[in-house]
Amino acid sequence: MKNSLGTSVILTLFGESHGLEIGAVLDGLAPGIPVDEAFIAAQLAKRRPQGKTDTARREPDAFRIVSGVFNGRTTGAPLCILIPNTDTRSADYEKNLGLPRPSHADYAAHVKYAGYEDWRGGGHFSGRITAALVAVGAIALAALQAKGIRIGTHILRCGDVCDQAFTDIDGEIKALESKDFPVIAPIEEAMTARILEAREQGDSVGGVIQTAVTGLEAGVGEPWFSSLEGVLSNALFSIGGIKGVEFGSGFDFAALRGSQANDAFCLEDKEIRTTTNHNGGINGGISNGMPIVFNCAVKPTPSISRPQQTVNLLTGQEATLQLTGRHDPAIIRRICPVVKSLVAIVLCDQLALRHGTDWLR
Amino acid sequence: MKNSLGTSVILTLFGESHGLEIGAVLDGLAPGIPVDEAFIAAQLAKRRPQGKTDTARREPDAFRIVSGVFNGRTTGAPLCILIPNTDTRSADYEKNLGLPRPSHADYAAHVKYAGYEDWRGGGHFSGRITAALVAVGAIALAALQAKGIRIGTHILRCGDVCDQAFTDIDGEIKALESKDFPVIAPIEEAMTARILEAREQGDSVGGVIQTAVTGLEAGVGEPWFSSLEGVLSNALFSIGGIKGVEFGSGFDFAALRGSQANDAFCLEDKEIRTTTNHNGGINGGISNGMPIVFNCAVKPTPSISRPQQTVNLLTGQEATLQLTGRHDPAIIRRICPVVKSLVAIVLCDQLALRHGTDWLR
């Protein structure tokens, strides 16, 4: 599959940044799942640009559910949500026609699509498309919550400002739900300052997002080629800007000995648990009942207002690019709800495979 | 799909550590690709335990091609390679029956398969299965080489001993091909010493593997849900012990500004290239013509000879595990050819999708 994800619960995204509408189809969800439009709106609000740190492109995300929901519940048929594009200013992009933006998809897309791609605002590669993903993801998220599975994401690092890692996961996930700027420690101000500083310098910053999932049973995932790490990372790397995914101790494992890194099994209230969670809740590609914990590396937003060197695809000459559109100096806050939505959809798929199509109801 | 990988070129693995035979089916390869059994044997030799640092389980890997090859070339029909298991000592495992090894798949598999799993030597989760993967991967590797695409892997880090990163990639890949211990700088001795030190202490070490691909055209990969990063990472996370995958600067992006991290476009011999390669050759999920570069975090081999705490699944009591089987104190050297094989198979699939089933011939 190409622009689709999943085996039993299948997500398909379509739309371009400056097209009429963007949309997502989520097929294979159990029938009977309650659909709360206010919750969808709230999730979209978390992804929407806001405050001083985000792009000036502000759209209401007036979504509409065109199929798959009847009397407030999923029907089991493909669920499609559409969101019109309203605040598009193609003129910002037209001046840079033929000038691929460094570290953006422009050039790779130009080769792949032989010049036929819709280059306005990044076209189908635009982060704008994730609005539709977040809309359908909200339904998946709510369905999982009803089963006791909770997903939390926070900015673990933004530039050189670090949040604390998950420790008391359940409480921290709960606390994060009500925050617009998702951090655990009181470091919103420091991070915001660093982002604004970058903007003033016509620059941008990268970071790391940490995600935890609690309440996921042991036994989810497949040994070869659909490991839980594999299906999650495949989904996550679709999000523009994510360039690394590590589970549990991840790259820190390199510095550990087996005797330090192994998670010993123990009994807690007669349940089998591990005393540590270096493996991030996954052994052999399969969940082991501990919280799933992973980090995503996010590169600095490629759109910066400093002049950059590029090559003019129309003339074949080197050229200087000066971006003047509306950009985020740090996309990382807005990626958090996208990660959360995508993880929810992947887990719905995995659980539907394991327990059947109706289990999530 | 479960134990299968790919869309146009499809890999299926089967077998258990202590079963009769292990095998791999590679379906969808172009007809007419030369199959060089000596090259397959050479690749298997690279994966085989050797020297002082590896497990004492030594098997000849007497593979046989049972289908899909005729007159020395692929036929286009499914190609199956089988390798008998010979040096199995189930008794080593029987003593620890019911005692899941920490950080191994044992417990997660026990839950997933409801106690019906073949637990001997890790069963289907065993690294042993990768022998079959390397055997069919050798054919993919050779097919790509004939198209000018080369893949190199080396141990970037083993415990606290670091190799140098890829710099002169073409030359380094070539040099690595003739090495049994794949490192770029002259640090084999230092790494070996660290591994033996760990073994003496009944312990094991982790590390990082770096991989580079040269000669891959721009335009390979899909924007959403089959990004090149996504399909590669999904494959890589199937390899036991890999817990993190980062492309280009990966987690180091967090410390960079956009103005530092962006890869400016330039002309080199009239070809569009980038002046740096922080993105590891992939933009928006699609190859941009620069070398693909990525790192995999490898956790310390979970099998250590020190006593470990676990829970007896038969009695439901906490217990102490004392492993006495034959183990690798560092699996990392042997993972290198597996990574290489898997990347080759993923790229064959991507290129077959892009250029058609016969392109690789």
Next chain:
Amino acid sequence: MKNSLGTSVILTLFGESHGLEIGAVLDGLAPGIPVDEAFIAAQLAKRRPQGKTDTARREPDAFRIVSGVFNGRTTGAPLCILIPNTDTRSADYEKNLGLPRPSHADYAAHVKYAGYEDWRGGGHFSGRITAALVAVGAIALAALQAKGIRIGTHILRCGDVCDQAFTDIDGEIKALESKDFPVIAPIEEAMTARILEAREQGDSVGGVIQTAVTGLEAGVGEPWFSSLEGVLSNALFSIGGIKGVEFGSGFDFAALRGSQANDAFCLEDKEIRTTTNHNGGINGGISNGMPIVFNCAVKPTPSISRPQQTVNLLTGQEATLQLTGRHDPAIIRRICPVVKSLVAIVLCDQLALRHGTDWLR
């Protein structure tokens, strides 16, 4: 996959008969394919109810392309077409709430979706959904025509009135393109009479549709599990009312000896052809370069105005159903463009797999 079809070119349908809109996403089409909205409209017109023989539900099918097309050509990104539902009269259905219509999907859907299905007008099972399929299919059809591949469908039989089978296929396909009532021989009047007769009797008629494809190269299809017959039949059986698919002589093979049924190879203008085409252009699941010819059995439209016995799902009692909605006494004419569209999409997928994603451009 569920509501999706294909491997390299992937169709996803969504929407319900009485929902806001219906839609189709066609992903994986080559970039650069011309999109002719007038041709799409013309194909939709062929599917639309018309004349005296069809349902009184008449909708303009005011489609809009919301993604995947830029400057009049496909971009290579997912192409979505939406069609609003306008002429819905749910009241017609509300009276029969809880009364599954015999030979319709109502009861099976009720069990499958546990009562959460949108039952109005057949919901997601409605033939209405095929409008979106025909819209995207028109693009596939045009792309194939540009490659010299032509698809023709006609009503081979309607009740007891029979058309002649394809003989001079190229000429007949061309002639059929301009006909609203797709038959080869001058039997429109006789068929129409039979349909109206059935309507007067509150009844409906079934029939057989014959399809031919010319210009398809030899070598398309896979031996096991993606035979050309298999992928076509899988697609065709999704069309409501199709209950049989036979290729070439199909069920007539039972009466033939091998010496009569075998298609001998011969040379025609130095090209290898067969003297007869009992196999309908497919041997071993793979096209052999002869025209693909197959028949689809279409059951009588289940919606009839005579009283029918059913069971009330709300009360659990047997009941009598009296339909009063707007129905087609013979759906067969309107199925022809749906078959044609679906075959075009399947062949685009097969050719993209064989020749690569860009071949169709």
Next chain:
Amino acid sequence: MKNSLGTSVILTLFGESHGLEIGAVLDGLAPGIPVDEAFIAAQLAKRRPQGKTDTARREPDAFRIVSGVFNGRTTGAPLCILIPNTDTRSADYEKNLGLPRPSHADYAAHVKYAGYEDWRGGGHFSGRITAALVAVGAIALAALQAKGIRIGTHILRCGDVCDQAFTDIDGEIKALESKDFPVIAPIEEAMTARILEAREQGDSVGGVIQTAVTGLEAGVGEPWFSSLEGVLSNALFSIGGIKGVEFGSGFDFAALRGSQANDAFCLEDKEIRTTTNHNGGINGGISNGMPIVFNCAVKPTPSISRPQQTVNLLTGQEATLQLTGRHDPAIIRRICPVVKSLVAIVLCDQLALRHGTDWLR
């Protein structure tokens, strides 16, 4: 997927008629399913040539299970069964090298695989491969029987000799299980006579196979693109010689009025049933709880001993082909267990999707 079938339970076939071994991998079966080697052997015996009517190629089918079974039960890991090829006489085929057999896959395969195909005995297209399919199918069949689902196949027609159609399905399926020549009425002698008559004339006969499934719950299948008819027919058309598939009244629907063809709902012991079963147990692509009934058209065995016209692919000249190998004048009896196995595997997949991976245990 190519040589694979299924979504949750996945079948992969490999091997060639004259290769070392043939095999099948069945992945995704629930762990804990009992594996009865005697039952596998019995199913293989039903497929094996026997008596006067079948090919003289007789092989013992000495299968071995190389993975996925432990202590007599499935483990949940991929289950692979291998069968060595023993009685191969490539010399029979070598004389006709370059002469594609009419109505066989030879020519289509030659084009598809660009001349690299293993042409000996039909290579990967050989009916020989179905032995592996029947072996793994036996496990699926037994798992379904344990759930009360039974599958029966019989020769409805062979040349001009007809069996009676299923009437008392449960009893007839049971009776068929013990028959080597699967017919309901006492017509084995008449059919055998017709087959031998054809052989004497150097000819072959075709026929129709009828299949019924009882005990399948309502609600299985998907509306669009994975209808139960679609997935079954896709699987069935992979079997060499099957050229038509019809469900319920199939092509006979053309002669019926809706009032005759519709299956009225009624109550039987408080269960919802239909008074007739013209739809073969499937409405809208989804099972309705009635027996699944379908027919497959089987063309006459293409291998006949009469001289046939063909084209020499090496010289490019027309030529005469005189087959002297060992052939079946009627393959239809031997196809019955293959159909049964394939249907069992498809249903296991559908049920695993609906109820989860462990349901079949």
